[in-house]
Amino acid sequence: MNFKGMDILDGAQFTRAEIERVMEVSEEMRERLRESRSLNLLRGYVLGTLFFEPSTRTRLSFETAMHRLGGDVVGFASAGVSSVKKGESLEDSIRTVDQYVDVIVMRHPQIGAARRAAAVAESPVINGGDGAGQHPTQALLDLFTIRTERGQVDGNTIVLCGDLKYGRTVHAGVELYKHYDCRLILVSPDALRMPPELTARLREQGVVVEETDDLEAALPEATVLYMTRIQKERFADPEEYERLKGSYVLTREMVERLNPDLTIMHPLPRVGEIAADVDALPGAAYFRQARNGIYVRMALLWLVTGQSEA
């Protein structure tokens, strides 16, 4: 298993052994950060953060991860300041930055953009989200959170709730869950169901997948609830967004009544899917999940630059 030079493009690219390696290195990062606020593992390396679409959360998480590895960062936070508006192709933009930096993280509004970048860059490219496509580092940090909160991934019943049609974190996630002995319960309004080809593929691979539109019915059987935001920017019709956005709202009362041991996750930002009074519950893991992103991204940066083998 060799991560050096590997592009991180989607959840489907990994074997179970590779996923486990990322999990172990992430744990190692967490342990080492307990002793020191930053490590000297990537001193002298430069990360390029190319955010053609803004994402404060993902960008700051990667930039913090790079700094805590001892490395430096250059980049941009939105397409408005990039050469795109001068008419440059994505490939040329990437090939240029590839001359400067040692590893690239990229967010782009178009599906497949990260793969196009990886095809022309010599440096490893990490997909930080490509439109309604993939977001593999989010999926890995989600898995790391399940593992940390529940002890292991095998044996969990995971309720995925919200926008399962467009939600890229969910799409990337199921590509990882399929390697584990998990049961998935998909909860969504009918208009936002997971694409049938994805559900079919999961079942072929032996994953137990159930679908419902009733969150309360699903909760008692769950060990993990993964809530997602219904993303305004994915809707052509604002009225349809307004109609659907309130479909599922988790409250403290629901958790205490139906499943007090529940681990509650969310990729954030939330816009009301989880009531504020849930935050104080011991199972509310979404801010710890954000923290886990640092460890997992440190692990990935360290692995793909090949420094873990030095």
Added chain:
Amino acid sequence: MNFKGMDILDGAQFTRAEIERVMEVSEEMRERLRESRSLNLLRGYVLGTLFFEPSTRTRLSFETAMHRLGGDVVGFASAGVSSVKKGESLEDSIRTVDQYVDVIVMRHPQIGAARRAAAVAESPVINGGDGAGQHPTQALLDLFTIRTERGQVDGNTIVLCGDLKYGRTVHAGVELYKHYDCRLILVSPDALRMPPELTARLREQGVVVEETDDLEAALPEATVLYMTRIQKERFADPEEYERLKGSYVLTREMVERLNPDLTIMHPLPRVGEIAADVDALPGAAYFRQARNGIYVRMALLWLVTGQSEA
């Protein structure tokens, strides 16, 4: 006196002893930077600069301060690239970044935003300006400048001139001056007078406060003139802005005629309140004042992270 973990929210929070401690550490920073361009005091620490409202000056000053302490920085320069436009609450944004970084500096257009942030963050939060509210690090660097330029703060007659109604640097400043044996002369157009409750409170605490709309009458008695910009963005009515903005313009001729020993300060940016020919006068302290911001912010970052006690 323990600064570790302290949030820096407004000028009113400090005792005189705390202010003096900040002044002493700021002096220490200045001295140490004479020997070395950067110190190793916060190596491995990450500062988050969350500027929901742009402010190049304050942001670059804090970022430079952090780098000169040996630390790193992540952040954003305007709300346009933050998750706010996805509908996230301020509290959630802060709680997330709090998982990444060791200390937060924040600028926000709403009064009280920094206090809300501090209520949910474990990391220390430093208010870099909240609307027409407070701007305590500016007030501290102003005080440091008076101390440096005049030898001490006690015994000065300080003319505060311009927009005393909305000017947050002035509001934060008087909360510090009240601990010292100073005389304040407030010079403003009637429409931009200091809020009467603030003036009343100062007088209760024994500060000598006079009010006038005549700058020339006030100048001969002053040791320090603190000019402020009449901020366009604080006016609902552009005509009122146009009428008031030229009310007070300091010229070299005025200084030489009325008070050649005057120390002239300004939080910058200026838009004409101080004529360019004033810049060459020995008492023109406003660019030295900008430099002092580095020392004071280094001191604060070092103090609130608790490293000064290590």
Added chain:
Amino acid sequence: MNFKGMDILDGAQFTRAEIERVMEVSEEMRERLRESRSLNLLRGYVLGTLFFEPSTRTRLSFETAMHRLGGDVVGFASAGVSSVKKGESLEDSIRTVDQYVDVIVMRHPQIGAARRAAAVAESPVINGGDGAGQHPTQALLDLFTIRTERGQVDGNTIVLCGDLKYGRTVHAGVELYKHYDCRLILVSPDALRMPPELTARLREQGVVVEETDDLEAALPEATVLYMTRIQKERFADPEEYERLKGSYVLTREMVERLNPDLTIMHPLPRVGEIAADVDALPGAAYFRQARNGIYVRMALLWLVTGQSEA
């Protein structure tokens, strides 16, 4: 020859000896980076990157250069987040940042802006492009590329093609070429010819300069082709832009038929002047040219801070 404190404002400021010194130090940087991803030459120094006009390429190149020297960076990527919109003068903005940082790189839409900045800043100011004016670091990295690709600068026949009227990289470039024994062939549509006063001055200094509008006629005699983008933002009339932009498009077939040994350069971004199938030719040097920008900018930052003499 003393570079310490030197402002880098335009191509015309250099003697041949100074240019050669920059070339030699750039080569040294390239060699040292082969052994280590970053050097410790400017540890503790802070670079201010003030981009009043966006330029991802130039900004990221300088920021990477600074990090690979071991230094830190503060700055802004567009005027939208600077104090300019509060009405501050350029001089005041510069004087303030000058209090914070050790060296300034600046991009600005107005000709002469960098010179105005240098007049008020104590720190060295490097012009990263000022409107249709100069872009000296681009010119130096272009020269370094010719030297690297062809072995030396003397003896080359350089075809400059495209927008020679507004193209600042070309204007800065000829100020360097004039010190060498080169022949220049200027290829442009009539409306975008090089300003006659510039051509006249080159001829006075003994440079062989020819002008034509026929790229194919010029190519067989060239050793180097320097293509430029016809910049939309320099045209008042969009129709004139549309008419002229396709005037010159280099294809692989042209290179193979007319001059297979040709070195092909472009400051980038390109918007169609060089067909994608040219990229695979051994003479396609434009991405190596981008890489050379790191070495040349490292050299300049090291020279003007005076650390090369330490």
